[in-house]
Amino acid sequence: MTPEPRRAETAASPVTARLQGVGFGYADAPDVLRGIDLTLPRGSFHFLTGPSGAGKSTLLKLLTLAERPTTGRITLFGQDATEAPRALLPAFRRRIGTVFQDFRLLDHLSAFDNAALPLRLAGDRDHAADVEEMLRWVGLGRRMDARPPTLSGGEKQRLAIARAVLARPELIIADEPTGSVDKAMAEKLLRLFQTLNRQGTTLLIASHDETLARRSGAAVLRLDQGRLETVR
Amino acid sequence: MTASRSRSSLLPRDAAGEPWLAAVIAVLCFLACLAAVGGAAADRAAHGWAGRLRAEATVQVRPRAGESGDTAAARAAETLSGVDGVAEAEALDRKAAEALLRPWLGDAILPDLAIPMLVAVRLDPDAPASAPTLSRALAQAGLDASVDDHSQWRGEVQGAAALITALAAAAFLLVAGAAGAAVVYAARAGLAANRAVVETLSLNGATDGFIAGQFMRRYGLLAAGSGLIGAGSAAALMTGLRLLGGSEGLTPALPVAWSDLILLSPVPLVAATVAVVAAHLAVMRDLGPRALGPGDRGR
Numbered sequence: 001m002t003p004e005p006r007r008a009e010t011a012a013s014p015v016t017a018r019l020q021g022v023g024f025g026y027a028d029a030p031d032v033l034r035g036i037d038l039t040l041p042r043g044s045f046h047f048l049t050g051p052s053g054a055g056k057s058t059l060l061k062l063l064t065l066a067e068r069p070t071t072g073r074i075t076l077f078g079q080d081a082t083e084a085p086r087a088l089l090p091a092f093r094r095r096i097g098t099v100f101q102d103f104r105l106l107d108h109l110s111a112f113d114n115a116a117l118p119l120r121l122a123g124d125r126d127h128a129a130d131v132e133e134m135l136r137w138v139g140l141g142r143r144m145d146a147r148p149p150t151l152s153g154g155e156k157q158r159l160a161i162a163r164a165v166l167a168r169p170e171l172i173i174a175d176e177p178t179g180s181v182d183k184a185m186a187e188k189l190l191r192l193f194q195t196l197n198r199q200g201t202t203l204l205i206a207s208h209d210e211t212l213a214r215r216s217g218a219a220v221l222r223l224d225q226g227r228l229e230t231v232r
Numbered sequence: 233m234t235a236s237r238s239r240s241s242l243l244p245r246d247a248a249g250e251p252w253l254a255a256v257i258a259v260l261c262f263l264a265c266l267a268a269v270g271g272a273a274a275d276r277a278a279h280g281w282a283g284r285l286r287a288e289a290t291v292q293v294r295p296r297a298g299e300s301g302d303t304a305a306a307r308a309a310e311t312l313s314g315v316d317g318v319a320e321a322e323a324l325d326r327k328a329a330e331a332l333l334r335p336w337l338g339d340a341i342l343p344d345l346a347i348p349m350l351v352a353v354r355l356d357p358d359a360p361a362s363a364p365t366l367s368r369a370l371a372q373a374g375l376d377a378s379v380d381d382h383s384q385w386r387g388e389v390q391g392a393a394a395l396i397t398a399l400a401a402a403a404f405l406l407v408a409g410a411a412g413a414a415v416v417y418a419a420r421a422g423l424a425a426n427r428a429v430v431e432t433l434s435l436n437g438a439t440d441g442f443i444a445g446q447f448m449r450r451y452g453l454l455a456a457g458s459g460l461i462g463a464g465s466a467a468a469l470m471t472g473l474r475l476l477g478g479s480e481g482l483t484p485a486l487p488v489a490w491s492d493l494i495l496l497s498p499v500p501l502v503a504a505t506v507a508v509v510a511a512h513l514a515v516m517r518d519l520g521p522r523a524l525g526p527g528d529r530g531r
Contacts (some may be wrong), residue, residue, distance in 0.1 A: 066435060086440065086519075094437035104432045108244040117242075121437045163436075 013078030016040045016171050016202040017063055022072030024058055032058045034226045036072065040171070040204060045197040047213035048206040049231070050223035056206040057101055059223065060173050063204065064098050065089050077170065094122055097169035099177045103160040105148040111135060111159050112144040118167040127166075134162045137192075139185070153180040161189060165196060172196065174205045178212060190216055242433060243426060243446050253418045253451075254458045257411050257507070261462025261499050264407040268495045269470055269488070271400025276487050278393025285382040285389065286360060291321075291351040294376040301349040302326075304375065308351045311373040317361025320354040351377075408506055415451050415510035422447060423518050430519075444515040452508040459503030463496040470496075 017040040025031035032055045040046060050056050061067040062074060065081060073082045076092050084092065097118070105114050113120075115135055119127040135144050138158040148156055157180040164172055172193070178186035190212060197203050197218075207213055213220050220231040291312065295304035305323035312321035324332070329347045337345070355361055363381040370377045423430060433443055474488045 064435060089434070090437045090439045093435060098435060100435075104428075104435065106242070106244075106429055106432060108429075109240060109242070113240055117433075118436045121433070121442065 014042055015075070016042045016044070016077060017204075018073075018075040019059075019062070019069075020073045020075075022062065022069045022074060024055075024062060024067065024070050031070070031226055033062075033069075036226075036228050038221070038228060040202050042170070042202055043197065043200050045193070045203045045216065045218035046205070047216060047218050047220045048204060048223060049208070049210055049213055049220060052208075054223045055226050056223050057175055059228075060098075060175050060204070060206055063171075063173055064096055065092055090121075094118070094167070095170045097164035097167060097172045099157075099160050099164045099172070099174035101175035101179075103148075103156045105156060105159060105163075107148050110145045110147060111140055111151065111155075114148065114159055115162045115166055117163055118169075122167060124167075131162075131166060134166050135159075138162050138189075154182065154185065157181055158185065158189075161192070165192065168196075169201070171202045171204070174203070176207055177205060178207065178209060186212060241446065241450065243422070243429065243450055250418070250422075250450075250454060253414060254454055256414050257455050257458035257503060258461040258465075260407050260411045260414070261459045261503050262465050263462075264404050264411075265463050265466030265496050265499055266469075267400045267403035267407065268499075269466065269492045271397045271404075272489075272492055272495055273487055274396035274400065275393050276489065278389050278396070280487070281389050282386045282393075283357070285386045287355050287357045289353040289355060289361075289363065289366060289379055289381045291353060291366065291370070292378050292380070293349045293351060295349065296374075296376060305349040305351055307373065308370060308375050308377055311369055311375065312351060312353055312366060315361050315366060315369045317356045317359050317365065318353055319356050322352050322354075324350045324352055408502065411455070411503060412506045412510040415455065415507045416514040419447050419451060419511040419514035420518055422450075423515055440516060440519045443519060444512050447515045448508045448511045451511040452504045455507030456500045456504035459500030462503075463499040466499075467493055467496050 017038070019036050019038040022033060022036040022038075023031055024033040036059065038059075048056050048059065058067065062069055063076075065074075065076075065084065069082065073080065075081065077095055079092075081092055106117070109117075112131055112135065116127055116131045119131070132141075132144065135141055138161060140155060140158060140162070143151065143155060146155075148159070151159065157177065161174070161177055164174065174193075177193075178189055181189065186209070193203055193205065194216065203218070205213075205216075205218075210220075222229050222231045291308055293301070293304045293308045295301045302323070302325060305325075309321040309323040312318050326347060329350055330342050332350075333342065333345075333347065353366065363379045363383070366379045366381075367377070370379070430443055433446075434440075470488055470492060474490065477488070
């Protein structure tokens with residue numbers, strides 16, 4: 001059975017995220033993204049596909065407020081986040097669960113503490129049972145005390161996913177979340193994402209796996225040479 | 233099991249040469265303790281000297297015509313013995329006066345020298361008679377005499393003690409400042425060494441205050457431990473001095489008292505406070521609005 005992550009009580013906006021005319025470029029380099037318009041309604045499920053270097057990760061970084069757009073406007077949960085001051089970023093980020101392509105696990109913490117991190121940062125002290133249940137569900141029940149350097153690539157990926165979904169964020173952004181797991185686990189994780197989506201979570205998943213994207217039943221976006229188009 | 237997991241620090245252990253920082257802070261705290269104890273000892277010594285000077289006065293008697301010096305001095309001593317605030321007055325005969333001058337003048341010149349007639353006065357330490365009171369009593373007895381209550385020396389000793397105390401306080405503040413600067417440097421190095429950790433915390437919803445709190449706790453505890461070691465070492469040294477040298481320590485110039493140990497007790501707390509404030513300032517400065525996470529808009 002899929003575990004039931006908890007969700008914080010927050011004011012809901014009909015649109016979880018909106019990008020209007022967003023462009024992004026690093027200094028002295030061609031723009032990575034140009035004129036991106038994207039709306040993620042609340043409870044929607046999108047796959048983002050495209051070749052390597054198309055700008056998928058950059059687009060996700062803009063949505064997690066890890067980068068600011070060069071041009072355009074980003075609205076999250078009904079609030080303009082384009083130039084949100086640093087003090088306001090934690091409030092946005094606590095409503096977003098992110099699976100990073102490089103996992104971004106803390107090597108000095110156990111798998112349990114890594115998974116529990118967003119809950120701990122949000123001040124939730126009564127999370128042990130939920131964390132253990134989620135770790136068991138992603139197949140890390142016997143690895144709860146293991147440090148990330150001792151985990152395999154697939155285990156790290158599952159741990160990163162557990163961390164992203166445990167606090168039951170309103171928006172889940174995942175960068176290649178099934179890139180390091182076997183097909184069976186990829187299917188299992190897809191079912192987790194579908195369950196979360198049915199419960200109202202908005203999802204945007206960047207993936208090379210177009211077969212998985214098709215089977216998900218989610219809307220599919222394609223990013224190529226900095227331009228975004230809807231495939232399905 | 234799970235409760236202990238969640239209490240683990242969110243910063244890696246020894247991320248930025250913390251053993252070295254601990255050693256530096258311990259040494260600085262040791263020096264601060266020496267400065268504090270030295271200042272207190274100097275103040276105590278000066279008060280002792282000033283107190284002794286305050287309890288003594290010297291009267292020089294000039295015999296009138298037809299009266300010998302010894303007679304005038306004896307009369308002055310008798311007069312002064314009856315004054316309130318005087319414990320004892322003793323006329324110094326010529327032999328005693330020569331003994332006082334011999335170390336400076338030698339034997340050769342003394343027999344030909346007109347030595348002043350002196351009266352040594354020991355005053356009541358609780359309510360000493362003042363110089364004007366003594367002068368008045370001598371004048372009323374028809375004696376021509378001048379009174380030296382050592383007030384000039386006392387002022388100079390007290391001034392020197394105040395200067396030494398101020399220097400000790402300045403040394404203490406300088407050492408505290410150096411400890412703070414060391415923590416600022418270490419906190420910034422720690423922040424740079426843990427940039428990936430800090431970014432991960434930030435991207436998972438940690439506020440800057442929370443991240444700063446992690447560093448403040450880390451360096452505060454470290455400084456408290458180092459302060460304990462530094463103060464403990466100073467206390468051990470002080471105990472050794474007290475046991476070896478008694479109440480005067482190793483020199484009467486710096487008398488050590490057991491009560492000085494109380495001065496050392498707040499040092500760990502002061503070190504921790506300095507470290508916490510320094511870490512807070514350093515981290516919040518480096519986590520400024522444009523320091524981490526989102527870059528600037530535009531290029």
